[in-house]
Amino acid sequence: MRKLFGTDGIRAVAGEAPLDHKTIYAVGAALAHQLKTHGDRPTLILGMDTRESSTWIAAVIAQGLQDGGAAVVSAGVITTPAVAYLARKHGFAAGIVISASHNPWQDNGIKVFGGDGYKLPDETELRIEDEIFRQLESATTPAEWNTEPPAVDLQYRTEYEDFLRAAVPGLSLDGLHVVLDCANGAASAIAPELFAHLGGTIHLTHTSPDGRNINANCGALHPSIVAAETASLKADIGVTFDGDADRALFADAEGRVVNGDAIMLLAARDMKARELLAGNMVVATTMSNMGLEAALRRDEIKMLRAAVGDKYVLEMMRRHDAALGGEQSGHILFPHLATTGDGLLTALVVLDIVRRSGMSLAELIADLKVFPQVIVNVRVKEKKPLEQFVTVMDTISAAERELDGNGRVVVRYSGTEALARVMIEAESEERMRHHAERIAEAIRSELGA
The missing domain is CATH 3.40.120.10 (Alpha-D-Glucose-1,6-Bisphosphate, subunit A, domain 3)
Incomplete structure (x- = not known):
């Protein structure tokens, strides 16, 4: 342990x-x-x-x-x-x-x-x-x-920027209006210089870190911010990074948030069309929406689920020789390009797909039907195995029985915070919220901080 x-x-x-x-x-x-x-x-x-x-x-x-x-x-x-x-x-x-x-x-x-x-x-x-x-x-x-x-x-930063440009050669953003939210984090040191050479209209936000404003009402934890900015500016696409820029979320021209599930879908389709999707397979996690699985199945692409955490996604990808994987949170893995999730690289890949396809981001994912999903976070005193608590396990089992075939239940501890995360997915939003709150309350009564 x-x-x-x-x-x-x-x-x-x-x-x-x-x-x-x-x-x-x-x-x-x-x-x-x-x-x-x-x-x-x-x-x-x-x-x-x-x-x-x-x-x-x-x-x-x-x-x-x-x-x-x-x-x-x-x-x-x-x-x-x-x-x-x-x-x-x-x-x-x-x-x-x-x-x-x-x-x-x-x-x-x-x-x-x-x-x-x-x-x-x-x-x-x-x-x-x-x-x-x-x-x-x-x-x-x-x-x-x-x-x-x-x-x-500073030569190291230059080398990394050169790598990003080489990873998506020939990319030009001429004619595109892109909003970038750098979360007042590490992307602030690279994105301005990187995108300055790609053409198009680039609108940068949250690029003035002061040591205390990283992720503060900005970045991938608050994707609605870049979504609203994208719609307000009538831009084509918005991109938002987290504090260390290993993941990215997006917004379409209508100001709708586009998460990692949707990005995996459009990337999988593009890679399959170019015969780059080894085994016609994508590795997601237990948190990815059932709608992604259904959309991939229509394109005869298999989806495997790994434990939450990009390192576990990558481990499964390497076992199955998969060429694409990621998380709903925006960690997207392209092992033919990089060894870990990279928000800036993901942004360039997605922008490249948009340019080559001649379609908007919204059009590329228009058929993705997302099942209603809720995540309830419960702060806990300690992360004892949930199997030790009969009430918790009985409540989880009851939800799984009722949702069988029409939803999913995932209950796990956060890997970085003292939280238990309860995720319920169901066709019925009422049933989804009912079961999520029942399980959350059972955890609070046994382990709540």
Whole structure:
């Protein structure tokens, strides 16, 4: 059972355990020790988002890495997928990202990629966790903490932008009006320069991070913001990223939000037409809507479901040699292009499909019939196995029996927050909300914070 790593690294309130100085230092020292197989002095690349805590966390983890015998280079403020790309391109022992993705500014996190550009498998994270706890028990705390992170080499950002352009060659946005919401996060450092060379009319929003406005009423957590802006400006398409830009959501010209399910549908159709969709297969998650499955089936495309978390989607994709996968939340995986979800890359791919098809975003997904779906979040004291609670399991079973064949029930813990998520999908909205609230109330009575 992992104690530090969630589905997307270590995440907490900055300055509080496990993101206090001592634990962050231990993470760096533990990583350095685990990576000694890459040589006597393994080199890691470090990137961060725009939170005010990212700078001091980067300084402390670099201190732990260096004291543990590793070398560190920094790409500065840059997206999570950029670090994955750079780690692989340059053969670094690992890549580290200081970010809490879509969380508010008070939170932060540590994500680790292997030298191959992929997120670490669970068994590797468990080994690192054990090493971190050993470091915490035995290591001597430094007399003083580093306050300055490693010097930034801006060449890394340029290399990543060059990669994005090369991934979708020949893309021109001439004649298109695009709204981009950068969430006051890492995309703010890249999107303006990247899209400036693609033509078209580009309207940038939320590109002025101040350390505390990341994800604040903007970005992928609030897709209605870019949707309203797109409609107001009479633009053709809107794109919104989360804080570290590893995912993207969209808006059509009418101001309707277009989520990851719809993006997987239009990408799958395009890839199948170009004979790029290996096995005519898409890997989604348990949270993807039944409507996506039905639409793909009409095109004779099979949909597999993985556990929630883009790392689990990718693991299933690699097992089945799938060429496309993703999450409703906007993590879209194109393994022939990148090793992890990349919001900026997804934006370019979707814009390229729109241009080549000659159709609008709305037209490309017009036949996607979405089943009513509700997600109720319940804050919990601790994440005990739900199987231990008879009332909870009985309530879930009753909902599954009643919805059999006409809906789905998914109840799981968040991988990054102290939440239980209750997702119900059904043809009847009344039944959907009834069962969601009953299950949520059962969880509150047993585990509620």
